[in-house]
Amino acid sequence: MADDGRVARLRLIRTPTIGPVTWCALIARFGSAQAAIDALPDLAARGGGRAPRIADRGAIEREIATTERLGARYLFIDDPDYPPLLAELDNAPVAVTLRGDLALAGRTVVAMVGARNASAAACRFARGLAADLGHEGIVVASGLARGLDTAAHQGSLATGTIGVIASGIDIAFPPENRELQERVADEGLLIAEQPPGSEPLARNFPHRNRVIAGLAVGTVVVEAAPRSGSLITARLAGEAGRDVMAVPGSPLDPRTQGCNQLIRDGATLVQSAADVIEAIRPIDTRMVRSPVSRFDPGRFDPGRFDSGGSAEPEESDRRAIIGLLGPAPVAIDELIRQSDLAPAIVAMALLELELAGRLDRHAGGRVSLG
Incomplete structure (x- = not known):
């Protein structure tokens, strides 16, 4: 370029x-x-x-x-070596900076996440699980945070690990993981969506989590409290159609309540690497080993719905769409149904409103008034 x-x-x-x-x-x-x-x-x-x-x-x-x-170097969403599973996300990062071996992202990747204040037993289990998965040719992705993330990277450094961070590529967080982050960059793959010099602000962690989930065929949650960031990663994985797995724990330990809830809601129960491999193999065959789709900008073009007419909205169209919007996120399909406008008109009007600072986009193709 x-x-x-x-x-x-x-x-x-x-x-x-x-x-x-x-x-x-x-x-x-x-x-x-x-x-x-x-x-x-x-x-x-x-x-x-x-x-x-x-x-x-x-x-x-x-x-x-x-x-x-x-x-470091940049990777753009329409570059030929952009990770294909990540490109399938509607909100996949347009540009990331990276250090290390990008080929790791093209192999079978499993995300592993969990509590920052993880128990010693959970960290030991995560380290062993990551090592076992690596010996089966599976790359482990995590977020380089304290606790479970650290254990997952330590267990998979020798066989293939991907670290996704919420800061710039030059900022280590937590600071005590600076040496580990350098090892991930040297021996594995380090990815950052934020520009160099960016501090790890709280609002950036959910964005980081979607990248972790998007790179992987499935996500394993080893230990997580309710309403934790690890459960956000699991939810994003499920929304992307990827497998969600969880390690069960004692009901007396609040750090395992999130995992137990995931299992109750249908996540695959994991006790060993064999459980993970059994869960991901159908997804692995369909999404990784078969021909993969590359980024197609046409799927984002508002005019793709147009059947010969104009995709430019009239002022009355904009007023109708604004009247249907509010502070609560609503699906774009619902706006199309209720407005009785062509999808191309709705998509273009929403684009104009967003550029004017009047629209917010949310996960799952939903929008609200800004």
Whole structure:
């Protein structure tokens, strides 16, 4: 990719109000990042707001220089070696920075997550499970957090591990895992969605979790309390159609209540690597070993629903859609049904509203008023 093209793509994704879904829709609609940038003022005005402040070119050029100085590189969603399972997510990250062996993401990957304040027994189990899975040719992905994540990486360093972090590629969190993070980058694969220098803010961890779940054919939760980040990862895995597995624990230990709840709700009970392998093999055969789909920008194009007419919404269309929106997230399909408008019209109107800062997107293809 030419430098100008890379700069324009990063300027677009680093612009406020533009997330992965919007970025892909703009590229599909206008053909290039620069053409999309040029169109932003008009689109935002049609949505009833001001154009978003586009990321500064100089700042992006400095970011690129820092990334290269750190020995990292960018991977864009339409690059041929972008992990195919991750690309299947509607909100897959448009651009990540990485260090290490990207080929690991093309193998069979299982995510392993759990409590930061994990018990010693759970950490020992996770370390052994990761090692056993590695000896079966399975790569283990986790988030380089304290507790279970650390144990999962330690058990799989020798056979293949992927660390996904919520900070920039140069920031280690927790600090005591700096050496482990360097080992993951040197011996495995380290992935960051945030730009270099970014601190691990709380709002970035759910984004990190979706990448962990998206890379894997299934997610194993070893120990987790109710309403923990590990359960968010499990939920995202289920929403992506991947297998959800959990290790049972004592009902007297609050750190295992989340796992027991997952099993009660239908997650696969895991006691050994054999249980994991049995659970993922049908998914592995269908999603990994068969021909895989690559990123298709056409699936994000609002005009893909159009059957010959115009996909440009009228002001009355926008008013009708805004009238159906509220603070509670609603499925886009429901907006199409209730508005009785063409899907292309609804999709384009939502894109305009988002660029104007008047719309928020949520998991599962849902939207709400911003």
